Amino acid sequence: MKQLVKLWERPSHDGNGFTYYLLYTDENGKRKQKSLGHSDARKAERQRAQFERKLQMGKVEPGSLKLKDFLEDSLERTGNQIRESTQYEYESAMMDFIKKIGNMDYRKVTLAHGEIYRQTCLDKGNTPATVVKKLKHLKRLFQLAVNRKQLYENPFKHIDMPKSRKKKIRVYSDAECRSMLKNAQQYCLEWNLHYRPQWDLMIIVALTTAMRRSELLNCTWNDVDFEQQVVNVTPKENTKKTWRWDIKDADERTLPLTDEVTQLLVDRQNRQPEGYPYVFVPVARYDYIQKLRDQGKWKFSDSRLKVVNNFTRQFEKILKTSNVKKGQFHDLRRTAITNWFANGMSEN
Template identity: 25%
Template sequence: MATIRKIARESGTVYQAYIRKQGHKPLTKTFKTRNAAERWARKTEAAIDEDTAGLTNEGQKHTLGSAIERYRRELLPNRNPSTQPNYNRHLDYWARELGHLKLATLSAAEIARCRDALAATPIPPKKPGGESKQRTPATVRRYLATLEAVLTACVREWHWLSVSPVKAVKKPEGADNKRTRFLSRDELARLLEACKASESPDLYLAVILAVTTGARRSELMGLRWRDLNLEQQVLSVRTETANSVKGGTRSLPIPPQAVALLKARQSALRQHSNVIEIKARDDEAAALVFPSRVTAKQPVDLRRPFTTALARAGIEGLRWHDLRHSAASFLAESGASLLEIGAVLGHKQAQTSRRYAHLTEKTAHARVLAVANDLLSQS
């Protein structure tokens, strides 16, 4: 129970609220009126009972800008290297717009205002004279997801907040991320031939892995040799951090053709090693499977070689992510269920796999007809 003390001073009478509860350090604050002191005492005691008083104080100490800086320093390096530039771009935006605000005063309304401004502001052209582009709902959702990652760390990792205000912000709706394009078997054959002829020594292997395992580009580009077990012919992909929406680790089988290419690549890496054997093994395990030729710490950029290969193969309207869709399509053709497809692709929600329902239905219908014909032929 709070105690209100009346204190006479030369400047006038003041009222000091004093709160003492077991397990908490004493709190005191002085007010000009008894009513103000009592209101503060009631509010503070309620916060202590809910165990949020300390978090409120932490939220007053730190700004969103300081939280972003800590996130960049401690958590961002754990993200896949290929996704870090996008995260940094998103973080730059939030730091610029809301970085000055204390976490305790960061509201859903402020975040929603920035969400709307982001959606309404065109992306400047990359080249002089080029056309500006409007950000899609999917892009705005990714900006919000990055902010949510920072605020989730404030709640779960650093205990600077009790709840993330971004959870109360509505995500933009739109079907732009539902586009699904599949490779036909003929297109796949032409694409693989074009990749073989590519000047890039990485493209053919990367495309094979993408279209057979269904792994995301960021997952493949983030692969390190320690993630591969070539004897058991499996690879493990880490999808961001374990507490993210697409987080966790899953194992995928590697086709024999890719295993042979990976072994050849590993052998070449060992031959070019200039360090002692023990350190060579450590360096190899941590090395990227698809490193950039500029710096081995960053993955190779295959966008231009992939675009060139598509042109040579005469394939239009295909993005790299469609290789993942194509992997799901080939799985569905072979009779895999939506549950199996979701497990391979790493979907956290069954609804995500529903876009492939029409493909599994064709296989299921064929099986039903085959069983029906077998049964009726015996009657």
């Protein structure tokens, strides 16, 4: 594809330096130049590529944008409206599609290409559920292009998804829950809570409120209303004391607490040193995360995945000592919700 934007090193008046300029032709065929105001080569090339993509979307023939450029443009337009993890999944799906179909013009993608890709993934050994996930990501990217008037129709609109058998929801029995709590208490006694989470309390709160793992780990004392006996699930801003965190699906809500859980939280707060805002983040871990933040090494996605080190490994150890076969922390949420329905709660 012909390069629409070029870089020009314009010498300074004294001849001792230069400034990068963008050279391009506008929609009326007039040659233009735009100063970038610096002499950083890498930064200038990045700006040139970004400006070229914008020109491509507005002035080149439909179908001339390759899939890789289409992906970059789409993610750039979407920005931080979606999670970093979702951006990564979109990118992985598109790059896998390109690997199998080729880096073709995005407007030339058809339903047939989607069907070939689907079968190739299945032949490669991907599970039907994995293939469905990839196809949904691709479908969403092309739908965004339709919404932005870049395409007339989504080529994945009518694609048939592979049939997959739904997995049985894992629900812990009352006996398993009791065993988990007993062994979680013992696990906490063996370790200084300065370094490890209070697992027994976290499990009880999860079974009581059906809060997700990241919701628990990003819960602060300001979220707990002891007088009303409720906990508020709210997003967090990036402040001196807290890191930015967003709730899945923007699902803000207020959840009731039992007398027992409220008292356990009171006891927990009384034991925790002042100046530590998070309910379940160990003191030593909080101090370490604050150092990472000061060094610029803490990313937005870390608030969902890295608040507590070896979280899954620790929980699996509790399951093992409790003689509970196969399970995840998220199954506590499923157990709580199942119990609510069993006790007469309606979907409304």
